Amino acid sequence: MGIYSIDMSYNKDILAIKRNLLKESSSSNLVDYYDQSKIILDARKAFDGLIPYSGLGANSTNDYFSSIDLIGGKLKTDEDYSDVDLSLEIGGRYSNDIITTDVPFFISGMSYGSLKLPAKIALHIALNKLAEDGIKVIMNTGEGGALPWEIYGMDIENSSIIEYTNRLLKEHNLDNINREQLFQRHYPLIVQYASGRFWRDPNYLLKADAIEIKIGQGAKIGHGGLLPGSKVTELVAENRGIPPYRSAHSPSRHLDILGPEDLVAKILELREVTDWNKPIIVKVGAARAYDDIQIILKSYADSASIDGYVGGTGAAPWEIRDIIGINTIPSIKLGKDAINDYYSHKEINEFKLLAHGGIWDSKRIAKCIALGANGVGIGTGFLISMGCTLIQDCYTNTCPAGLTGSYEKLDIENSAKRIINYIKGTMVELQNIVGSLGKKRIKDLNKDDLFATDELSNMVSGLSSNNKNYFKQIKDKIRQIDSHGMELNV
Amino acid sequence: MNPKDKFVIRSSILELAETGTPRNISIDDKLRNEHKEREIEKTINIWDSITALGAQLSRPPYDPYREIINLGISIGRKQCLNKVVLSMPLIIYDNGIKIEETSLESLHIALDRLAIDSNTNLGLISENEIKNRKFSHFKRINKKSAKVEDYDSEGLVLQYNGDKSLQFLTDIRREFNGPILVEIDDDFQKYIGPLLDTGADGVIADTIKITNNARYKGKHALRVIRDVRYAINQYYAGRENDGIVLMVAGDFNNTGRIVKSAALGADIIGYYTSLLIANAANHYEISSDIHTVPDRICRHILATKGELKGVPAALGYSDFYNLSPADLRTSSIEASLQADIAIEGIDKTYRQIIEELIDEYAREKGIEINKEKKRELVVQLLMHR
16 A cells, blocks of 8 residues: 655646546446546556545535425525524533634634645634634634644744744745734634644643544544645644655554543543643544444533534545545434433533534535534635635645645635635524524524425434424325235234 | 536635625525426436445544555365465456457456565456466366366356256366356346355356346346345355355446445455556557556556555454445435445334334234235335335
8 A cells, every 4th residue: 555645746647548448438338337437546546556535525425405404594684683693602511611602613624734824824814803803713723733823822932833933934935924913813723632643732732722532534434634745745744743745644543542431531631631621522424423422422522523424635545535434414313313312311411513524504504503413614615715626636736726735826815805704604694594484593493494305315314303204104105005905913 | 526516516605705795595505406407316326325334433443554454365165175365355357348468468467466576366257278377367167178187277167057057067176176156147046055055166246247137127236246145145044154255246346336345245346447447558559568557457456455455444344354234324215225225314224114114003003913914015115115
């Protein structure tokens, strides 16, 4: 298995292989049986002998979002619903601190290395400006460690961090950036504690507002993190504490978390380090969602985060991304079932379920929350706001928008403006949806506000109390057959 | 996601990002309208609607970069003296397509190179005589040869062709000590028992051929794999499986399909994508030579080997052959019905859901429905879907 990176730019050779493969398959009787979209993967394997990677999320055949809808709920109304409460609270189940935000969505983990520095700075500036306007939105660092200005203020005295900051900004021709503005953080920060343990400073954990233990993510469940060598520049390597220009394959599992007991021990360790102050979230990729959430519930975590297999990534082996995991909607259903079962005999439920994967706009956020999620993470939506063209080459250094690589210049100011618009627009749409459904708080959305338009979506989302209940329809058919003299009783 | 859907999603988000004001229509409504306009029916590729359950907290994953993941398989039952060990669950299978001489030569060189340089022994099924090879050759034979020396391969493949095939198999078994694989047709349920009694070391199910025949017309390859595996398991009911292998061939041309087939019960996959690559490279005027083409095949196979190690590891197994149907989920009722795969979100097959609803109905009505009636009712309900 090739673990070292190579130049990812393909030459004429691979194009010729691809062209000829198409010619071969269309000229033979294989054409009926050969999925031509996979041909490029064969050509890539034959070209470099490496496992083909891809960026962003899996190509799911059915994500159920289009076949589940709200009963009412308008994006645009003439009414003023600005008093609708969209807030989200994380923590308080075991932690002393609680993070409170003004919107039920946040920026999913996208680390420096996976994203280029200008994109990270644009997100940082946008969230600071929103906080100044009174809208607090959470940022998740991703597993690659925090940037200096995310955890330190201007009063920083550590000379090596100052020197690293100078080099970072210089490499991206951002010398002129206002340091005073940069070294401020007014938004809540969640830092990831992943299997690679990438950080240059233990303050990473102490200065954050919450810690997320990343067990896995939707795009590469059970595979561990992956940053192709071509993207591990010297500065990225320094931030992660790894050798430069070599692919970073973080272990597929935490070496000290092999099961439920280990998770409890790890959380208690982090609780002690942070004086029981910081909320702790455990993130899993969506697979055996019921069992995994049950385990998290029984640990000392404040919250669980579940990432459907359509959830994005900077790089994942193509086949692993596309064949492992379940969709976001059924994973929320299973997660919520686990929570309901756990709390069936308890009065207070302070546990929060966060969902990720293919959630791009207000309607999808509302659907997830009505199904049982408390908050949702968005990644690709923010990238598109900044100019992502969805070509899914995030694992190369050839991103045409300059977000995940390449020397294309990203307009930081304009990108920050677009992020602010995206958040504010989504926020108003959510308030309109909730308000036009006759509710005052987004927390009040529930399954009764949803209906499924087909049998399968009905089943996987558990919308059994709805009028269009297919389970009921099947039972009606049984009744019909029974009444037509099949003499079922023996 | 097709490019048109990507465009819809992107334009909808950009509208928000540019204006910061509410839109008239959501992404999902736009997608629905778009699909209606283009009259796209929700047809789902059954293969793509199946996914596997990755390991997280309830089962830890293995690490393919740091731990050993077994892909090796031995072919040959108890009675077979010279078993063949493959390094990965692939046999190059020509699927009845005539391959040109140069491509065949490139393939032989590639398989030799894989065996020598990369310690990767793959099998090849072909009726040709292949001299001085380092890989395992399974020779197709149609009739008994007068000379034992003609069986100069590591394994033999013969096609089941009525009762005389059993006699043929009995005769060869006496003279040949390597594994013998038998290609079966859509009637396999009738003769799989006697076939295994006679000493076949494995069966080959060509899903394309079988699904083109009457009994399996309109059925999916997954159904064939499930049914053949079920028939083999029935044969071994109450006994220990002594090493019979099920090889499936057909449209298994990527790692995803290999893994899904293996989870449903296939042990070895007939693979021929590399032949396409060899052919493709032969058409490439500048760098097409006898060294370049095998190189491409080797690289392709090694990358596939890496993927085949990665998937079971991510599912929490250190052995590829531990994959089982319980590791699969589907987002399609059709796939659930064809291969008894549980539907995601409810973790039950469609058939199980129907059965439970019948039980519930019986409970509510206070009646008792016997097994036979229940089966009949399930069939009726499935027919009237």
